[in-house]
Amino acid sequence: MRIPSNRICDIERFAYAELEGIYPQEEIRGFLRLLFEEYLGWDLTTWLLSKQKTINQSDLLKINFAIKDLKRHRPIQHIIGKADFCGMTLTVDENVLIPRPETEGLVELAKDRCPSPKRILDLCTGSGCIAIALAKAFPEASITAVDISEKVLEVARQNAWNQGVEIELVQADVLNDCLAQLPEYDLIVSNPPYVRELEKPRMRPNVLDYEPHLALFVPDNDPLLFYRRLAEIADKHLVTSGLLVVEINESFGDETAKLFRAHSFETTLHNDFKEKTRFAVGRRG
Numbered sequence: 001m002r003i004p005s006n007r008i009c010d011i012e013r014f015a016y017a018e019l020e021g022i023y024p025q026e027e028i029r030g031f032l033r034l035l036f037e038e039y040l041g042w043d044l045t046t047w048l049l050s051k052q053k054t055i056n057q058s059d060l061l062k063i064n065f066a067i068k069d070l071k072r073h074r075p076i077q078h079i080i081g082k083a084d085f086c087g088m089t090l091t092v093d094e095n096v097l098i099p100r101p102e103t104e105g106l107v108e109l110a111k112d113r114c115p116s117p118k119r120i121l122d123l124c125t126g127s128g129c130i131a132i133a134l135a136k137a138f139p140e141a142s143i144t145a146v147d148i149s150e151k152v153l154e155v156a157r158q159n160a161w162n163q164g165v166e167i168e169l170v171q172a173d174v175l176n177d178c179l180a181q182l183p184e185y186d187l188i189v190s191n192p193p194y195v196r197e198l199e200k201p202r203m204r205p206n207v208l209d210y211e212p213h214l215a216l217f218v219p220d221n222d223p224l225l226f227y228r229r230l231a232e233i234a235d236k237h238l239v240t241s242g243l244l245v246v247e248i249n250e251s252f253g254d255e256t257a258k259l260f261r262a263h264s265f266e267t268t269l270h271n272d273f274k275e276k277t278r279f280a281v282g283r284r285g
């Protein structure tokens, strides 16, 4: 199907007709706002005042492709190559997890609990969203971000550059490399993979079919795989009273707290904005 005319109100009608049933109305409206902003440079007010305007053939084609992609559940952030996080616009592609609004809570928690860190380590950094938000909050801090994949680090590098912050990027496998070269930190943060394979049937195709499984999944029989390593690394690389702040699977709050306490971390659990247990904070004694 092709958009029948190049008038804005017809494009909107076409988008709703094509996408309803797949996405709620509000989400479709959000997609249109982002597409008009990206391809036409329009803000919300311009859009609302331009319903009878027509657009050129090349822009129409781009919007037509975008609607086709959305119909196939491709995430809007991949279509426009961007995602918002903590007031920043970050570059994303298929190699990195799209930053989630929940994860902004991890940044807030870290800022709140650790008001003046000098050295910060972010493990499994992905797009760099957490490290970059912390670099902005703590311009004096020196920040290291680690990821297993060079392709991923390239995205983080570009984001740090675009945001005008300096971050040391290190390629390493958090699970298997010893990381002995790293110094001590006041704050270690991480949003590691934590979704069990058995949770796949509950996940939406925009996540399952397009986002990197490497960043999402852990084996069903070892959901705390990454957290055991994070606790070991924090044992060696956190200063006394330093903080380990991590995002967790809502089903494993108690187990994560137990694990951190077994490493003598004084541990608390915290909810995200949807009131789900989403973060654990461990203080090294």
Ligand code: GLN
Pocket (backbone or CB within 6 Å): 100, 191, 192, 193, 194, 195, 207, 215, 216, 217, 247
């Ligand atoms: N919260 C993400 C999701 O449900 C998962 C993030 C992660 O595994 N670290 O898609």
